[in-house]
Amino acid sequence: MRSVRWITVGAIATPVALVIACGTVSETVGPGATPSPAGHVAVAGDSDNGKTVSLHIGDRLEVRLTSTYWTIAGSSDPQVLKAVGPVQVSPQSSGCVPGGGCGTVVAIFDVVGAGSAQVTASRTSCGEAMGCTGDQGSFRVTVQASA
Numbered sequence: 001m002r003s004v005r006w007i008t009v010g011a012i013a014t015p016v017a018l019v020i021a022c023g024t025v026s027e028t029v030g031p032g033a034t035p036s037p038a039g040h041v042a043v044a045g046d047s048d049n050g051k052t053v054s055l056h057i058g059d060r061l062e063v064r065l066t067s068t069y070w071t072i073a074g075s076s077d078p079q080v081l082k083a084v085g086p087v088q089v090s091p092q093s094s095g096c097v098p099g100g101g102c103g104t105v106v107a108i109f110d111v112v113g114a115g116s117a118q119v120t121a122s123r124t125s126c127g128e129a130m131g132c133t134g135d136q137g138s139f140r141v142t143v144q145a146s147a
Contacts (some may be wrong), residue, residue, distance in 0.1 A: 052142040058109045069101040069123040081117035084108040099128040
């Protein structure tokens with residue numbers, strides 16, 4: 001079981017294991033993450049595809065995928081998980097062949113209600129002139145939110 005680092009407003013909290021159905025949200029919060037006013041930030045990345053994360057109202061979820069080819073569809077239920085601003089695409093400026101899709105795509109969501117919501121993403125290209133096969137072209141993380 002891996003752990004996720006929680007950030008609270010003004011201080012860094014003790015690392016806490018984030019219990020989910022198939023493992024844990026594996027990445028830690030980066031220095032650019034901004035927590036929601038009263039909650040914690042959890043970051044889900046490529047390795048968290050298909051997992052479920054338990055969060056509380058007031059927490060924030062950052063979905064960070066490592067290819068600029070990803071298109072993040074958003075939340076399946078904005079009454080539970082509400083997008084905070086537009087999706088941010090950050091291409092890698094050097095060390096990448098043209099068409100490689102190097103960089104990140106980030107979407108941030110606040111947990112605003114109890115219930116369940118999914119964040120999904122898709123892509124048709126998995127690299128320079130390389131189509132995606134199997135489940136390489138889809139991403140899904142489920143949030144179970146409670147008070």
